[in-house]
Amino acid sequence: MSGLSPRDPVKYVRDLVNTLLAGTNTTGVFLGLLSAVTVIAAVAHLAFIFLFDSVGVAWMARGNVASVLVYTLSAMLIQNGRHFIAMGLIVGEILLHGILSVVVIGWESGFHYYIILIIPVAILSNMHATWQKVSAAIAVGLLYMGLDFVFRDARPLEDLPHTMLSGLHYFNQASTLIILGLLATVYYRLVASAEARLRLQACTDPLTQLRNRRFAMEVAQHEAAVYERGGRPLALVLGDVDHFKRINDVHGHETGDTALKAVAQALRDGVREVDHVARWGGEEFLMLLPSTEQDEALRVSERIRDAISKIDLVHNHQLVPISITLGVSLLSPGETVEQALARADKALYQGKQAGRNRVVLAGQAA
Numbered sequence: 001m002s003g004l005s006p007r008d009p010v011k012y013v014r015d016l017v018n019t020l021l022a023g024t025n026t027t028g029v030f031l032g033l034l035s036a037v038t039v040i041a042a043v044a045h046l047a048f049i050f051l052f053d054s055v056g057v058a059w060m061a062r063g064n065v066a067s068v069l070v071y072t073l074s075a076m077l078i079q080n081g082r083h084f085i086a087m088g089l090i091v092g093e094i095l096l097h098g099i100l101s102v103v104v105i106g107w108e109s110g111f112h113y114y115i116i117l118i119i120p121v122a123i124l125s126n127m128h129a130t131w132q133k134v135s136a137a138i139a140v141g142l143l144y145m146g147l148d149f150v151f152r153d154a155r156p157l158e159d160l161p162h163t164m165l166s167g168l169h170y171f172n173q174a175s176t177l178i179i180l181g182l183l184a185t186v187y188y189r190l191v192a193s194a195e196a197r198l199r200l201q202a203c204t205d206p207l208t209q210l211r212n213r214r215f216a217m218e219v220a221q222h223e224a225a226v227y228e229r230g231g232r233p234l235a236l237v238l239g240d241v242d243h244f245k246r247i248n249d250v251h252g253h254e255t256g257d258t259a260l261k262a263v264a265q266a267l268r269d270g271v272r273e274v275d276h277v278a279r280w281g282g283e284e285f286l287m288l289l290p291s292t293e294q295d296e297a298l299r300v301s302e303r304i305r306d307a308i309s310k311i312d313l314v315h316n317h318q319l320v321p322i323s324i325t326l327g328v329s330l331l332s333p334g335e336t337v338e339q340a341l342a343r344a345d346k347a348l349y350q351g352k353q354a355g356r357n358r359v360v361l362a363g364q365a366a
Contacts, residue, residue, distance in 0.1 A: 036186040042071040106156030110172030205279040208264035216278035220337045235297035237287040238344040239326040242356040244283035270304035301359040323357035
């Protein structure tokens with residue numbers, strides 16, 4: 001897919017943010033990030049179990065078993081849509097674990113670093129108003145600074161050897177940096193995925209799921225540039241569903257929509273993967289056939305015309321006839337895409353005047 005250059009950057013960013021934060025399940029960017037937090041944190045606390053057990057602090061090891069269970073429960077709650085409860089458990093565990101560790105084994109242990117991780121999670125949260133997120137981030141920052149002021153030089157309840165404290169300090173420092181890096185990576189991938197979906201949505205017709213006029217013109221301009229550089233030829237086929245207004249008037253707009261989707265499917269089925277099919281507007285469709293000469297373009301168009309005429313669409317036990325008229329043009333040297341499309345449109349009009357349900361080749365460019 002070619003890149004899109006939105007004309008209105010503000011609207012584009014607003015739509016992107018809405019897409020990223022939409023939904024109430026784990027497909028949202030924040031909920032995907034929150035799910036990643038539970039996995040990363042559970043793995044980190046598993047490491048703490050063995051760490052504290054190896055240094056002889058059994059009660060801290062047991063505490064980390066409880067932490068692993070908290071993160072496991074949080075992951076289950078996220079999967080079941082209990083996002084607020086899960087986030088509360090995660091934040092509560094980080095705060096309790098960090099504060100207790102600082103009080104019991106001292107500031108030098110470095111467990112306070114994990115409290116900082118709450119700030120990016122709070123900022124990225126889509127569950128609260130902006131002022132609430134900012135307030136939460138400020139509160140966590142003030143709490144961290146308060147802990148630093150009170151416990152940096154305070155004597156811990158549990159005296160551990162200096163070498164052990166130093167090891168814990170650097171272990172926790174490294175773990176915090178790794179977790180931040182992992183969260184940033186996960187967030188980047190989630191954002192990239194959401195942006196790709198938004199771009200796809202921006203160039204897709206919602207009814208037929210074909211590419212829309214905007215995308216088709218971008219592709220046509222690209223193929224025209226390839227042709228001008230001595231590359232492959234380009235055939236353009238413009239089609240219009242015959243008597244579509246009659247279908248809507250007699251059988252209703254729902255049947256009309258069904259007819260358009262059936263035509264779109266026939267067009268998709270009738271072309272190669274390298275070809276492009278777009279809804280040009282209303283009941284009009286455009287096919288772009290790269291590397292296609294005149295005879296092949298006519299054969300493809302005739303095959304598609306025949307397939308569409310055989311569509312069985314029934315409404316109220318009555319067969320609804322569907323047919324299409326197609327105008328075919330090949331891009332000529334020095335000709336613009338707009339000029340080639342105009343010739344295809346003229347051929348299409350000639351086909352309509354001649355009785356519809358036919359393929360007409362456009363005259364050569366002057």
